[in-house]
Amino acid sequence: MNQMRVVCQNWLDVVVEPASRVVSSVIIKVFQHPVNMVGALVVCCILPAAVLAKDDFAAFDRSMATFDPGGKYLTKPVERTVPGLSLNGTITHWSDYLVHDDEDIGFRDRDYRGLQMQTLVEVAASYRFSPNLELTSINHFMYDSVYDVDGGDGLYAKRVDDSYYKYNTFDRIARELYVSYRTSKLDVVLGKQQIAWGKMDGQFIDIINSMDFRESVQLEAADYEVRRLPMWMANLTYYFDDVSVNVLWIPDFEANVNPAYGSPWQSPLLPPGDESARNSNALLNNRSDAAGDRVLQTKRPDWTHLSDHQIAARLDIASGALTWGLVYYYAWERDASPFVTGRFTDGSGDHLIITPEHERLHHFGVTSDYAWVAKGVPLIGTLPVVLRAEALYTKDANFIDYRNLAAVRAGGSGNGISEHDTLRAALAFEFAFPSKVSVIFQPSFYYTFDWHEGLGVGYGGAIGDEWNFAPVFFISRPVQRTRDRLMLSATITPYMSGSNRDYQGTKTKLMASYEISPFVNGSLIYTDYHGGNDDDLYGQFHQYDNIGVELQYEF
């Protein structure tokens, strides 16, 4: 708690005094460990401003405001030539660099500094056959040059799966492809698509699609759009006056993508060490695990079996200042559970035979929001407020039961898996303070029913404990002197836990976004992992503080 207080105190300094200790420490960290991209930023942004006369810079700024070659030479001419066609493109580059020295951490051979140098090109086209019928295609082309440029031995994930490095399959490139038919009261959308349910930051009832979790704890709500894994489905919605009913029929299935061996965000807690992992094809191809057990082919749902299809339904109701909804999802677990299905003995001793299998889950969710204006708030007067609430109850989620697994390994009975119901829920209070200061306070809660020592991780449950509590605090403010083009924000996520662990560390994200032009945006992001023990959720990443740059051009 003391550490949290220090972080909060530091953060408060950021708000009230620009030259705060936090910012100073970030600057010191950055400049003590020169990073190429920061240097490039200085060259690109600060030096021209200093070198160019004020009027010249303003002239440059004016010309940037109308600089849109993609729109001028590609999308607009194509749209003029083909009536009914709408074309959009986005080029995004993300670079994240560790501010710590190269060093081995836990099982990881962390001899790299780059966490990602990803360039993603999105080309979206939609053709309107009639006012009611439309075909949409969204395509992704991605290349992460960190695997080529950084050269660290610890980065070898492309041997596990090429999609960490580049998208070169139809499945990855053709991200969304669907036909939509709309009438005033009915929507029918057929094809490959992603669905985002819920209203919160974070995923509570946003459960339809699996996720690409390659960024692990650094995955942000803003990334979900490009990290959800779309599926082929039928999506029907009927709209009554203030009520809508949405039904999904999903023959397709996608498993989560997690940080693999040799990827920058692979957990330092996961054995074996990189030295042996990168030389074990069986391990990299998921035919073996760190204990030398044999891993069989994963049993996946089969779309040719009707009984393997997933079904979801959602009801939404708007009633004045209150909106609320209910959801249900008959789904497959995204991560296969490693069931023990046998044993064998070889020269190194007794081992288990593991059969990973996706299991059925029932999800029940609720979502709601309510708005009001508080009057007579001291120093502020009126204060507009929104309250959002969301919860998901999951029945029979599978957890690895390490206590049972140890017993099985010693010759006892069992399959190493334990079923538990889970609950995850959050409340979010959003406040609109004067001077365009926006504040969100979102206490989030995760609970595993019938929890006991030795349980691993399961869908929707607490991590490493019976319950987790994460009171997320977010604040943002535009800088008026820049005509709101510069936006500063901070997000603080302390992660508390019980009844076993107390505190699993805090993640702090400081961000400065600048509208370079109406078409180009740039962001500088610093992410800090602080506190907790080395085996805690954030504690394991306390040597992963990093600075990131994001550039985006949309045309």
Next chain:
Amino acid sequence: MNFNCSLIFMRALSACAVFSLLSVSGLASGDTENSGRQSWRTLDQLTPWERERIDLRPNTPRDKKVPYLPAEPYPFTAPYTAEEMGFRAMNFTHAARWSHVMADAFGTITKEGYLTQGVTVAMVDEMDAPNAASQIAKKPGEAYSRHMYYYTYPPKDDGVQEMWVLRRTGLESPAKLDYFAYTPSLRRVRRQPPPRRETPFPGVAQSFDDILGLEAWEFDWRLMGADTLHETVRFPTNRKTITLAEPNGRFYDVATDSIKLMRERYPFYTKDGGVNCFVVVGTPKQDWLPDFKVSKVIYWLDQYYFYPLRIERFDEEGKLKMIEVRIAQQENKALPNGEGFASNLVVYYDAELDLMSYSLHDAHLMQEWTEEDLAAFTPDFMRRRWLKYPQQSQSMVNSPEEYYLRPALLAERFPSERSMTVSPTIAARIAAQNKAGHLVFGTVEK
């Protein structure tokens, strides 16, 4: 047959009324302009016709049930008090107060010339009768209008949507709207906190109150005098034409120097093309708006329909904060007493930041929503990402140099009531623009 006769009789009566008004207004304008006097008139300088049209009593009878409303039924009859003029001005909010669809082209320019522009398609459902009468008659907290906005430009905003549910305020119901937003990158419809009313939208000059309009009962009203306006929105000399759109999507060019303050259908122009206005000031009532960051709002209301052609907002210290100037157009011919006029082009000028925004309402299409259509006016509709009415606009500004001029300060008018001082730098920029006929960027000599 009877109906036709009645119609002819009504038309004749209307024609007589318009003719008599025109005659009187001609006299009125002649009184002020031909005599070579200043265009603005204090209360003791009003023309006889203007004096007949106004009621200067400080206390007028109140409504028995709702004491903050005048006893006389809306829309009132002449003579009008300043308060009644404030109520009449509620008809003319930024968006027309009847069900319609339009393309709203908007933009903002900084003093350095950094220009951002966008287009949003608005669908408006005026839930009961058109205009302010139904809002006034509602109970506090009740919804009276629903707006859906679908942004189509620039590309980064394509698909962003908003839904506003406008609510009548009351002393215990200060929330003016329910506000929902859909962001394509999040694919979520989220309720947003009701905006702070006098705080501008991010990156632009105008606030939510500038868009939604003020509710007259939250202010004390006083008549300052009268004035004749000859220009509001000013086009630069290097922008000879503007492309506008008809409701059916057909584009047409208009010479910018031919655009009058209330376009062609306004019958009461003075001989030299001006519009006679009453000038009223509204000061916020402390019990209604205890922490409002505005000390007063001054309106130039045309003397016949009470259309606000110019609005000035002053900060808590009485310094000029915002000038809003408008060009209006009659979009709804079915409504009587000029109630069918609506904003066509509005320029908002933040005199403190030297920041200027515009909003041009294009391709205005009147609508009578069917039961099925009304399904579109729910927050969840935004998840469908369905642009039902692809109204377009080609009215955007081509370059920073062709942007609208800063509005005239009119500093000499009502000097005891209006503190129109701006910083020397801004004054120099205004002088430079007036000399060049278009905005001038870069260093300007003070």
